[in-house]
Amino acid sequence: xxxxxxxxPTPAAPRAEEKTSWIDTVVRAREVxxxxxxAILVIAVSLAEPRFLNAQNxxxxxxxxxxxxxxxxxxxxxxxxxxxxxxxxxxxxxxAFATGVMFADHNVPIPxxxxxxxxxxxxxxxxxxxxxxxxxxxxxxxxxxxxxxxRGIDYWWASGRQINAADMPDGFLSLATQNILGFPVxxxxxxxxxxxxxxxxxxxxxxxxxxxxxxxxxxAVLAGIRVTRxxxxxxVASGAIAGLAGVLYASRYGTLDAVAGNGxxxxxxxxxxxxxxxIFGGSGTVWGAALGALLLATIRSALVILQVNPFWEQAINxxxxxxxxxxxxxxxxxLARELRKRSSHRV
Amino acid sequence: MRASRNVSIALRSGEVxxxxxxxxxxxxxxxxxxxxxxxxxxxxxxxxxxxxxxHGPADARDAxxxxxxxxxxxxxxxxxxxxxxxxxxxxxxxxxxxxxxxxRTVKELLDRLGVxxxxxxxxxxxxxxxxxxxxxxxxxxxxxxxxxxxxxxAALSGHEVDRLFNVVRTLKERGxxxxxxxxxxxxxxxxxxxxxxxxxxxVTHDGRTAEMDTDELVRRMVGRELSNLFPKVDAxxxxxxxxxERLTREGVFVDISFEVRRGEIVALAGxxxxxxxxxxxxxxxxxKPDAGTVTVDGRTLKPGSPTGxxxxxxxxxxxxxxxxxxxxxxxxxxxxxxxxLQALRNKLGVIGMGSExxxxxxxxxxxxxxxxxxxxxxxxxxxxxxQKVVLGKWLATSPKVLIIDEPTRGIDVxxxxxxxxxxxxxxxxxxxxxxxxxxxxxxxxxxxxxxxMHEGRIARELSREEADEENVVRAATGQVAxx
Numbered sequence: 001x002x003x004x005x006x007x008x009p010t011p012a013a014p015r016a017e018e019k020t021s022w023i024d025t026v027v028r029a030r031e032v033x034x035x036x037x038x039a040i041l042v043i044a045v046s047l048a049e050p051r052f053l054n055a056q057n058x059x060x061x062x063x064x065x066x067x068x069x070x071x072x073x074x075x076x077x078x079x080x081x082x083x084x085x086x087x088x089x090x091x092x093x094x095x096a097f098a099t100g101v102m103f104a105d106h107n108v109p110i111p112x113x114x115x116x117x118x119x120x121x122x123x124x125x126x127x128x129x130x131x132x133x134x135x136x137x138x139x140x141x142x143x144x145x146x147x148x149x150x151r152g153i154d155y156w157w158a159s160g161r162q163i164n165a166a167d168m169p170d171g172f173l174s175l176a177t178q179n180i181l182g183f184p185v186x187x188x189x190x191x192x193x194x195x196x197x198x199x200x201x202x203x204x205x206x207x208x209x210x211x212x213x214x215x216x217x218x219x220a221v222l223a224g225i226r227v228t229r230x231x232x233x234x235x236v237a238s239g240a241i242a243g244l245a246g247v248l249y250a251s252r253y254g255t256l257d258a259v260a261g262n263g264x265x266x267x268x269x270x271x272x273x274x275x276x277x278x279i280f281g282g283s284g285t286v287w288g289a290a291l292g293a294l295l296l297a298t299i300r301s302a303l304v305i306l307q308v309n310p311f312w313e314q315a316i317n318x319x320x321x322x323x324x325x326x327x328x329x330x331x332x333x334x335l336a337r338e339l340r341k342r343s344s345h346r347v
Numbered sequence: 348m349r350a351s352r353n354v355s356i357a358l359r360s361g362e363v364x365x366x367x368x369x370x371x372x373x374x375x376x377x378x379x380x381x382x383x384x385x386x387x388x389x390x391x392x393x394x395x396x397x398x399x400x401x402h403g404p405a406d407a408r409d410a411x412x413x414x415x416x417x418x419x420x421x422x423x424x425x426x427x428x429x430x431x432x433x434x435x436x437x438x439x440x441x442x443x444x445x446x447x448x449x450x451r452t453v454k455e456l457l458d459r460l461g462v463x464x465x466x467x468x469x470x471x472x473x474x475x476x477x478x479x480x481x482x483x484x485x486x487x488x489x490x491x492x493x494x495x496x497x498x499x500x501a502a503l504s505g506h507e508v509d510r511l512f513n514v515v516r517t518l519k520e521r522g523x524x525x526x527x528x529x530x531x532x533x534x535x536x537x538x539x540x541x542x543x544x545x546x547x548x549x550v551t552h553d554g555r556t557a558e559m560d561t562d563e564l565v566r567r568m569v570g571r572e573l574s575n576l577f578p579k580v581d582a583x584x585x586x587x588x589x590x591x592e593r594l595t596r597e598g599v600f601v602d603i604s605f606e607v608r609r610g611e612i613v614a615l616a617g618x619x620x621x622x623x624x625x626x627x628x629x630x631x632x633x634x635k636p637d638a639g640t641v642t643v644d645g646r647t648l649k650p651g652s653p654t655g656x657x658x659x660x661x662x663x664x665x666x667x668x669x670x671x672x673x674x675x676x677x678x679x680x681x682x683x684x685x686x687x688l689q690a691l692r693n694k695l696g697v698i699g700m701g702s703e704x705x706x707x708x709x710x711x712x713x714x715x716x717x718x719x720x721x722x723x724x725x726x727x728x729x730x731x732x733x734q735k736v737v738l739g740k741w742l743a744t745s746p747k748v749l750i751i752d753e754p755t756r757g758i759d760v761x762x763x764x765x766x767x768x769x770x771x772x773x774x775x776x777x778x779x780x781x782x783x784x785x786x787x788x789x790x791x792x793x794x795x796x797x798x799x800m801h802e803g804r805i806a807r808e809l810s811r812e813e814a815d816e817e818n819v820v821r822a823a824t825g826q827v828a829x830x
Contacts, residue, residue, distance in 0.1 A: 203443040205436050208425070212433055215422035222384065222420045223433050224405030282424035335471060 030276025030284075034291040038298060045302040052305050062187050063176065063252065065297035067092075067245050067261075070190040071268035072275065072289040073197050074241030077234045079272055080201065082214040082281030083132060083139035085235060088242040089265035090150035091124045093258065095246025097154060100163030100256040103172065110172050114247055121243015122236050124150060129235030133228040139235075147265065151258075158258035165254030176252045189248055190290070193241060198286045210234060214281020270317055271296055274324045296320070353390075354550055356543050358493060358524035363515060365535040365556065366528045368545035369568055369787065369820070374528055376548075378497045381526075382414040383407030394493065413491035417498040417620075419478040421470045428453035428466035431485045456484045460514055476507045483514055494518060495526045500534060501620055512538050530618050532561050532824050544568055561826060569787065569816040579771045579793050585609030588779040589661075589748045591630060594639030599625045600803040603639070607748060607779040612770065614794035615783045617823045621800040623783045624666055627750045630781075631663040632656040643748060657686070662741030666752035666783070668730070672737040675726040679718055680707035682725045682736055686744045710739035714769065731755075731762025738769065749773065752783045767793060787816055801825050 046052040071088050078085045095117045102108040102116060128146055132139045165173055175185045201207035213220040213227055220227050250256055275292025277284025296317055303313050354377060358364055368374050379385040381392060383401030391398045394410045401407045407414070421430050428450045429436070437452065439445035453466040462480050464473075470481060479499055486494055496515075500508050515525055515538055527539055535542060536556055544552035544567045552567045587606045594603040600622035607613045615623045629636045635651030642648070643659040656663075665671035673682050684691055684703035691702045707721050714735045718728060725736055734754065741749060754770065755763045770793060774780050784790050790797055797809040799822035807822035 199443065203446075205434060205438075205444065208429060208436065208444065209434060211425060212422045212429075215424040216420070219420035219422060222382070222404045222414075222416075224403065224408055225434060278424070282422065 031288050031291060034275065034288065034295060038291065038295055041295070041298060041302065045306065049305050052302065057301065057305065059184055061294075061297050061301045063184060064301070065294050066187045066190045067249055067252065068264065068267045068271060068297065069290045069293035070193055070241060070245045070248065071264065072271040072293045073190070073194050073286045074238040074245075075265075075268045075272045076275075076277050076284060076286045076289040077197060077201065077210065077241075078139070078238045079269075079277050079279060080214045080281055080284060081210050081231050081234050082217065083231065083234065084143065084269065084279075085125075085128060085139065085238045085242075086143040086265050086269075087124065087128060087146040087150055088238060088245075088268060089261045089263060090147050090154065091121050091239055091242035092246040092249055092261035092264060094124075094150055094154040094157070095121050095243045096249040096256050096260045097158055097163070097258065099247050099250040100167060103169060104163050104167035110169065113172070114244070117247035118240045118243045121246060122240035125236040125239020125242075126232075128239065129232035132235060133231040151262070155258045161257070163256040168250070168254065172251055173254055175248075186248060186252060189244065193244065194286050194290050197237075197241075201286060206230070206233075211282055214278075215283070267296065267317075268293070270321050274320050276324070278328065279325070354545070354548070356526070356550075358526055360492075360522045360524050361519055362541060363519055363525040363527055363539045365539035365542040366526055366545065367532075367535060367542055367564060367568055372545040372568075373548035374545060375497065377545075378414065378416075378495055378526075378528070381407065381412060381493075381495055383412075408489065411490075411492035412495065413486035413489065413493070414495045415479070415482045415486060415497065415499050417501060419475065419482055421478055421481060423471040424469060426467050426469055427457075427464055427473075427481050427484075430470055430481055431456065431466075431488050435489070453484065453488075456487055459487070460484060461510065476503050479503065479507075479511070483511070487514075487518075491523060493524045493526070495528075497528045498530065499527075500529055500531060508534070530824050532564055532826060535564070536561070565817055565820050565824075565826075569820055579612060579767075579795070580775055582610035582771075582775040582777075584611045584795065585777065588644060589630075589781065590640075590642040591626075592640050592642070594626065594629055594636050594641065596625065596629055596634060596636045600629075600800075603805055605798055605805065605808070607781050609777045609779055610774050611795045612774050612780040612782055612793050614790040614797045615781065615800060616785075616787075616790045616797050616819050617800035617806075619785060621823065622803040623800050624752055626800075627663065627752055627781070627783060630656070631661055631750060657744065660745075660747035662686075662744060662746035662749045664734075664737050664741060664749065664751040664754065666756065668733050668737060673725050673733060676724055678722045679711070679716075679725050679728070679736055680704045680721045683707040683710055683740050683743060686740050706743060707739075710743060714739050714742075715765070729762065731758040731766060734758060734762075734766055735769075738766075742773070746778070748779045748781065750781045750783075753785065754782060755784075755786070755789060787819060790819065791815065799823050 042052070051057065071092065074088060075085060098120055099113055099117055102113050108116065124146065128139070128143055131137060131142045135142075178185050180188065201210065209220070209225045209230055212223065212225060213230055217227065246261070249261060253260070271293035272284070272289045273279055273292070274295060275284065275288035275290065277289055299316055299320075300313050303310065303316070354373070356364070356366070356377070366374050366377065376385065380387045380401075383404045383406050386401070392401065393399065394412065399406070399410045401410070422433070425433075428446075431453045432449055436444040437448040439448070450466045457464050457466065457480075460480060460483060462477075464477060464480065470478060473481070483499075494515075499511060503511065515527070519525060527535070529535055539556050542552070542554065542556050542559070542564065543550055544564070546568065585608055587608045589607040591606070592604050595601050603626055605613065615626065617623050625634065628634045630641050632648065632651050632653040632655060640647050641650070641656075643656075643661060646659055648659055649655045669675060674685070680703040684698070684706055687706060688698065691698050691706070693702070704721055710716075711718060711721065716735050716739070717732050725733060728736065751770070755766050758766060767789070770780060770782070782790075782793060784793075791814055794814065795811050797811075797814045797819060798805050799807045799809065799819055801823055802825065806825070807818070809818055809822075
């Protein structure tokens with residue numbers, strides 16, 4: 001019976017050659033390619049219309065992108081965990097209105113309004129987070145629900161009321177017009193938030209665990225990561241950032257009613273996807289998301305300055321989105337094919 | 348039903364112990380309990396003489412138990428280094444992760460394992476073997492006292508297995524206790540000092556590997572009285588209906604050739620992961636094969652087209668009823684009608700009122716389906732009756748070939764026999780049946796011929812007379828049959 005032997009082990013096939021095509025480079029650093037696209041866009045448009053590069057126009061682009069970029073930063077935290085937060089537009093709207101109420105009816109000092117707005121937004125984040133993390137209902141459904149519920153509360157609360165710039169202190173409204181060392185103040189809030197979130201996601205254990213959860217939720221459990229707590233935290237952070245965005249919205253536009261920020265969540269999600277954050281989680285950075293928002297805002301401005309029918313703006317945004325998703329799908333397919341070939345030595 | 352009962356296993360420091368048993372013997376359940384994923388109903392896990400209650404995988408890890416699963420449990424988007432040290436990244440100033448230190452630490456670990464992998468590379472692009480190495484590096488990184496390896500070699504080639512064994516020996520010398528699970532019996536004798544044999548969730552043997560040989564191990568793994576629960580009625584076996592020739596799908600299965608004749612039940616046996624279900628998927632056209640042909644009644648099928656396969660007369664009863672075989676929310680009649688939607692259309696091109704109900708009640712009678720109302724969701728039925736609905740759904744297409752993947756998985760014993768009787772009757776009426784089964788008694792009781800797959804190839808073909816437990820287990824575990 002000692003004749004029992006195993007079939008001779010097959011020698012390992014030579015490792016598939018490491019191919020580095022331009023496409024691999026693109027996927028490694030979406031940020032670099034976004035900057036490239038942005039540069040080409042700016043050069044091309046300013047050749048066609050030199051007014052594009054004037055200081056006032058650049059300033060406007062920056063101010064316009066501030067709020068969407070901030071929402072995109074918050075959205076990134078949620079999306080890397082393989083979730084989505086569609087309620088941010090409504091949270092922004094209701095917080096913007098709350099900001100107006102705090103000033104108009106209660107004379108709350110400016111710093112406290114900021115803190116209040118952030119906490120107010122965070123409360124809605126807690127609601128989203130608890131339902132997603134503990135009830136295990138897909139976040140797409142939960143936050144679609146809260147999108148409408150929060151907007152509904154906003155309508156009920158405002159009940160037709162409009163708060164105007166005259167109701168708010170000048171010191172608050174001037175945040176949108178003043179400069180520090182020649183740089184507008186409002187975008188600084190977004191930049192500070194982006195840097196903080198960027199460092200937390202990129203360089204803290206908690207941040208890396210968020211990526212791990214999005215990359216492989218089952219493995220995250222096996223690795224001992226407290227998944228529910230982390231996902232809850234991501235939604236709270238997203239809500240808090242949407243709250244901050246609501247306060248900035250009030251400062252920028254001055255006129256507040258129940259429709260503030262209606263539909264803005266889709267711009268934020270578009271920016272995140274264009275910015276290379278994988279919609280199924282696990283990869284992408286806030287820098288990419290913010291650049292995505294900047295690219296979309298620049299395109300909008302370019303279309304205005306080139307006097308293109310604004311109808312094209314949405315079509316181009318959509319095309320960019322499809323391009324970004326298509327690129328990701330193509331890369332994933334290629335990788336899968338490569339892997340199957342590579343593992344063929346086991347047969 | 349209990350997956351494992353009253354199992355006691357002692358792991359000693361500096362010892363490699365094998366856990367052996369057939370598919371479904373309860374090995375994976377034990378691994379899950381030791382890993383803190385599943386809690387035992389009764390009994391305790393003791394580490395260094397202390398009772399440990401694992402409330403989650405983190406507890407098991409903190410107690411010094413590391414588990415390497417059959418399938419790598421890694422984060423594809425993250426780097427090798429982060430995968431190894433997740434949650435334990437070295438921190439620099441301001442509690443920020445020190446990536447330099449992280450990569451250096453993991454590089455040292457990989458060097459110790461003797462592999463050339465870049466710690467900064469994402470796991471996404473790695474081969475299964477390299478992913479397994481990352482898992483091992485992970486286990487090494489927290490100096491596990493107990494290492495559990497659930498079929499770590501399933502996806503490895505000979506050279507890679509040697510490399511793995513060297514690591515295991517090193518760990519053993521450093522005083523770790525290792526529990527090693529493998530279907531390759533020769534590996535058990537190469538690397539393990541002791542062996543625990545499980546059968547139907549109970550320990551049937553516990554001893555030193557030096558004191559036994561392969562034959563004895565196989566006998567202890569199977570050693571079951573073969574019941575005559577599944578009598579296949581002898582049917583007249585006619586001409587060949589399904590021919591599969593040199594079917595290959597790279598990395599999954601190679602060079603699969605066989606035929607199934609009218610009235611014949613052919614079983615595809617083998618271990619989980621040998622590529623059986625994948626062959627069925629390729630025959631039915633769900634996956635496109637890289638080479639080879641499938642022929643039904645002399646007509647070669649277009650590869651990768653389930654519609655074509657259905658037209659040619661193939662039916663597929665999939666392994667996972669709930670996910671693939673049925674639409675659980677839909678009613679019994681709707682489910683039965685799904686394969687016949689074209690035929691059920693009336694002149695206006697819509698599904699006629701009551702036509703589904705009629706079809707369904709016909710088949711329900713023939714299959715002796717136990718149900719309350721045909722309009723009830725199919726999810727209300729028991730597992731066995733659900734399986735009958737899937738069968739009815741395919742039989743309604745009057746197929747020539749029926750592929751049944753795990754016909755009685757999750758079905759209670761009584762209904763099991765009924766499903767077997769049904770399969771036997773169908774073969775008697777001239778249907779060609781290809782059955783995939785991991786249950787040896789089912790294979791031996793039902794099949795006219797047994798094809799045993801091992802690592803993507805057909806290792807042996809056994810006639811009904813030749814097929815016994817030992818022969819099948821040997822072929823399935825890659826042992827050449829004794830004489």
